[in-house]
Amino acid sequence: MRRIWVEGDERVDRTGVGTRSLFGETMRFSLRDDAIPLLTTKRVYWKTALRELLWFLTGDTNIRPLVAQGVRIWTDWPLEKYRRETGEAISAEDFEARVIADEAFAAQWGDLGPVYGHQWVNWPRYEPAGEGLFRRAAQGHNQIAALVEGLRNNPGSRRHIFTGWNVADLDRMALPPCHMTYQFHVRSDGGLSCLLFQRSCDLGLGFAFNVFEAALLTRMIAQQCDLTAHELVWTGGDVHLYLNHQELVEQQLSRVPEGAPKLRILRRPDSIFDYKFEDFTVESYAPQAHIPAPVAV
Template identity: 45%
Template sequence: MEQYLNLCRHIKENGVIKEDRTGVGTKSVFGYQMRFDLAKGFPLVTTKKTAFRLVVSELLWFLKGDTNVKTLMKEKNHIWDEWAFEKWVNSESYKGPDMTNFGVRAANDPAFKTIVEEQMEIFCSKILSDEQFANEFGDLGPVYGKQWRSWPGNDGQTIDQVQNLIYQLKNNPDSRRHIITAWNPAEVDDMALPPCHSFMQFYVANGKLSCQLYQRSADVFLGVPFNIASYALLTHLIAKECQLEVGEFVHTLGDAHLYLNHMEQVETQLEREPKQLPTLILSSDKNSIFDYEVEDISLVGYDPHPRIKAPIAV
């Protein structure tokens, strides 16, 4: 995973300081590309432990067209909690302590962080136990899964981009239109978070399937390792269904940034030596990409360095 570490070094050495919507501030570069040969191992970062199970459950959540965090919480996946939590604490229904700019404040105030954690625990409990509450505050709007599986078309019809992609890969592999987009200008303002990984194109050559992702905004320390693994996994799943081998995952970044409160963590990671990449194992009895459950997907040989914690910017 030298490609990823080189990106971190490139931002540290060449990035510019920019303000951002979270108030944290970033060091940023614009326009960067990484390439991963998927035949040489599964590209999961080894210089810090990355929770592959969370990558899997999130991707399957997208593929099912789901947009409610309740499904993820049932899988003990909490990577989207903050955006749903923000919706609740900004509503008239919320009666607890002031949560204005809770992400930044918690990162700088241990006492307030404890308060946020207490409110988050209440929130998660209500999502899992109260269906009406989950419907109101757990849904993130028309985010990735909605756009992938039911893009709003004409006359009330919807477009299943994933199903259409698989059909075209099987029947017209040389097409230059193997595209899925999550960026829907008509609905972007209704999303809890506009899609960061927003546009992907697939390519078939010599019996191998490759994928290029365009990511408009990339949180390089926390988000990008997940994004690399997620789209590498998606490429493997689609290739298997289409009876193709895997080729490359090409990751093209727009605004690639390190948050200023992640710099120490990045330094720690850059001091570590990368380890051998793991091997992806997919259940042999699944014929459709839509049939997979978390237990059907695993890694062999993943032996990373310890996890490095860092605050998320909301």
């Protein structure tokens, strides 16, 4: 954060807010002994991040189940679209209330397009329809299921990869995937490591969720494959701070990290898709105060 704020290249970005950024940065986090990368210099709402990851694994792309759980991190995109297309100056609270109360309204305005979860577990497949034509198959390719199967049966492979970057679907997504490609590696001692490539990283806000969820997913996959979590390697393409996050940056840089949070998985379900919110707990996490900052849409 300090390097970006002091040395970063100041650039105009898609949102119009402006950023300072560095390109091609890497960090490594040990996952041994239940370690989990959670920032301690500000509060990270890890329960919200957990709910988001479990939502990804369902393949759902509508904000309705998230909003029903009090998770509002995806509301801004469909809300902005609704306001733009209808001209109605509705509040976020009223929009979310309508999404929860009205299934038809949610179907029309709450969907984000084929974002993360859809690509993870239902990547489009096409099958012959005769006369040289093809039709979309009823069930797409489940990259997560294939990953688990591959790790179990061929741990030495260098092809343990899944991605959300489906070029054909990008223009239909509310937001193209930022944390886009994951690769897994099994050590000779049974340790499982994950390398996440993130094309675009909002270091002030999004990163804390992204790195926690990647580590969490690695822990879940390790459990399902009778492996032990070893390391998360995070690589960012455009790693940036928004210019309107000065207060967040200054406050966070003035704080001293402390503590060593642990993530415990309390149950081993039958599959990677059967985990529940109550299967996880975080211990020894005593963060400093939350630092609010605006989201650039």
